[in-house]
Amino acid sequence: MKMLAYTKLDSPVHRLTGATKLLFFALWSAAAMMTFDTRFLIGFAVFGLIMLRISRVRLREYSFLLYVIGVFFLLNHVAIYLFSPQEGVGIYGTKHVLLELPGRYNVTLEQLFYQLNIALKYGAVIPVAFLFVLTTDPGEFAASMNRLKISYKVSYAVSIALRYIPDIQRDFQNISFSAQARGIDISAKEKLGKRLRNVIGILMPLILSSIERIETISAAMELRGFGRHKRRTWYKDRPFVAGDYLTIAFMAVVLAALVWMTIARGSRFYNVFV
Incomplete structure (x- = not known):
């Protein structure tokens, strides 16, 4: 069984040039890492899953690596809570306690929301990373x-x-x-x-x-x-064709909208508690 190996297929993603996919992946990753806007991150994750489906890449080609990433994903979330259990409270400026625990380990709604955004960052970047490797x-x-x-x-x-x-x-x-x-x-x-x-x-x-x-x-x-x-x-x-220019233009518009909203709001974080 081959994993993370290129398979030649005829899909809209495969027809894009490698330069377009590389540029898209770099800008997409930068945008996903830059923002903590939950609305954008949900959109990114959904878009990545849709494109993964359109590409017709089979789950078994990346399932093992997905399992490994899942293990590190869980370890990352446990570490965040252990070392900074009130990070969300500091970011969003409010405190809604859901579960009383000793010391500073109270479970707060703000912390859960903060770690949800971290999870969405994984969901935003990983499908596009698989797309880039498996379709190029x-x-x-x-x-x-x-x-x-x-x-x-x-x-x-x-x-x-x-x-x-x-x-x-x-x-x-x-x-x-x-x-x-x-x-x-x-x-x-x-x-x-x-x-x-x-x-x-x-x-x-x-x-x-x-x-x-x-x-x-x-x-x-x-x-x-x-x-x-x-x-x-x-x-x-390969030279660029219409699909390549449209893809780069789409990513440029998304990135510009994200930067504009971040500057207008004055923060990278989308606060649902105000």
Whole structure:
């Protein structure tokens, strides 16, 4: 099973150029991180889910990473409450206690609303991040980064990393199957401590094989004179079409509206308690 690997499909998202998707993702992420306006964040999250559906990307292609992000999401919220349980009270200037707890750990409506906005930020950025990775050809991605004035050496390095994600997954599966054939169990039937040791035993050959692949690729690129010239051409570079211009214009309008509302209100926070 491939995860976070590009699959060529015919959808409106796939037809956009890599440069458009890269620019959109950068501006979208900046907007989502900048604001705490709940209305915008809900709109961002809903829009991201709709576009994920339109792209026809299958859940199994990013389900594992979604699970990992979910774990960090929960840890982040627990940490916020443990270290700053009255952050929402300080931001919104009011205090509505829902549950009395010892010390400063009273559960307040303001804190819940603040952490809701944090959750919406995850919901706003993650679907668009998956869209960008899963609908952009690695070769075109490198060309897109270079078009946005990023060094072609950096662009090509990122492209190679994305291109070899499926190969690393295949190597992991092959090493895992070989280990299981020798009686090394990494399933839920084994105790957690031993399972972790078995997984580490699988990861070491994977790391060594990846290093060997890196050396092979580096030698091949060096023999072909990679990096000798300041500029290069790209086989998969595509010109902008109407859909690209409309997408960039849409993002520019959304960002402008967000900045205008933030300046007009004098705060990044949307306060429902006043």
